[in-house]
Amino acid sequence: AKADGRNTMSFFDPEMQAALNARAALEADLRRGLKQGQFELHYQPQVDYTGALIGAEALLRWNHPTRGLVQPDAFIPVAEDTGLIVPLGAWVLDTACAQLRAWSDTLDTAALTLSVNVSARQFRQADFVDLVLSALDRSGANPRCLKLELTESLLLVDAEETIARMAALKAHGVGFSLDDFGTGYSSLSYLKRLPLDQLKIDRSFVRDLLADPNDAAIARAIITLAESLGLSVIAEGVETVEQRDALARQGCLSYQGYYFGRPGPVEALFKHRA
Numbered sequence: 001a002k003a004d005g006r007n008t009m010s011f012f013d014p015e016m017q018a019a020l021n022a023r024a025a026l027e028a029d030l031r032r033g034l035k036q037g038q039f040e041l042h043y044q045p046q047v048d049y050t051g052a053l054i055g056a057e058a059l060l061r062w063n064h065p066t067r068g069l070v071q072p073d074a075f076i077p078v079a080e081d082t083g084l085i086v087p088l089g090a091w092v093l094d095t096a097c098a099q100l101r102a103w104s105d106t107l108d109t110a111a112l113t114l115s116v117n118v119s120a121r122q123f124r125q126a127d128f129v130d131l132v133l134s135a136l137d138r139s140g141a142n143p144r145c146l147k148l149e150l151t152e153s154l155l156l157v158d159a160e161e162t163i164a165r166m167a168a169l170k171a172h173g174v175g176f177s178l179d180d181f182g183t184g185y186s187s188l189s190y191l192k193r194l195p196l197d198q199l200k201i202d203r204s205f206v207r208d209l210l211a212d213p214n215d216a217a218i219a220r221a222i223i224t225l226a227e228s229l230g231l232s233v234i235a236e237g238v239e240t241v242e243q244r245d246a247l248a249r250q251g252c253l254s255y256q257g258y259y260f261g262r263p264g265p266v267e268a269l270f271k272h273r274a
């Protein structure tokens with residue numbers, strides 16, 4: 001559009017221009033990174049009350065040639081805005097399924113589940129169901145060991161479509177966990193209709209569990225809700241044994257957090273703390 005007068009002044013704001021340039025540079029960098037294989041998955045242990053490993057969450061890292069290991073918060077939002085999350089998410093699924101397949105070859109790791117984060121934009125691609133099924137097929141991974149982590153934001157757009165896609169994958173054995181539960185806006189009636197397997201208690205409620213009675217009450221309510229809907233429940237962000245014990249007293253017996261192990265290369269997963 002033609003610049004015309006005062007109303008468009010903000011387009012030429014130098015600070016805004018600098019931000020746009022930085023974004024464009026990051027986008028180009030991401031594209032190159034994807035092409036050159038600069039991404040990797042780190043794995044964070046998920047344990048039961050005895051400390052036994054029950055699974056892991058795959059967390060994306062960008063091994064950047066000059067910036068070093070870049071955390072997802074620094075690039076996932078731009079990947080989402082630009083649509084790069086689609087090829088990036090496809091790579092994540094392929095890599096996660098290959099890892100699952102590798103685990104299935106040894107008795108000790110065959111039963112582990114792997115949780116994979118799926119962004120709303122990725123999930124809404126018309127071919128998402130096929131993408132997941134072909135990643136499973138190509139790898140030979142057991143669909144029952146794959147758990148997709150969705151967030152409540154998905155439900156805001158088209159709940160019917162979301163439910164249909166979940167059901168299609170579930171028919172093949174794929175599991176679903178609702179991530180960051182309690183921080184979004186999903187109505188409880190949707191929750192009942194979604195073919196979920198697990199609720200994940202958000203880290204924000206775990207953090208102040210022992211100090212803040214409100215957070216403790218929310219955690220307790222989520223655990224009760226999961227029980228009454230027949231879902232499993234896992235707490236994220238568990239950093240102390242006291243938090244684990246408080247969660248256990250409320251009936252939550254699966255955990256993920258720094259207390260047990262930080263995200264790291266796959267080998268480190270088997271050296272987690274019990």
Ligand code: C2E
Nearest residue numbers: 059060071072073092117118119237238239257258259263
């Ligand atoms: P999330 O799915 O909520 O993942 C959990 C985040 O909490 C991870 O951050 C993890 O490292 C961190 N965490 C785990 N335990 C603790 C703890 O005890 N204390 C604290 N303070 N933090 C803990 P990370 O790896 O930086 O990932 C950030 C977010 O980026 C993820 O949040 C997820 O939304 C997104 N993400 C990561 N990998 C992927 C991916 O492959 N695809 C998509 N779409 N999103 C991803």
Ligand code: CA
Nearest residue numbers: 057117149179
């Ligand atoms: Ca997650």
Ligand code: CA
Nearest residue numbers: 179180200236
């Ligand atoms: Ca989470």
Ligand code: CA
Nearest residue numbers: 180202203204
């Ligand atoms: Ca969270």
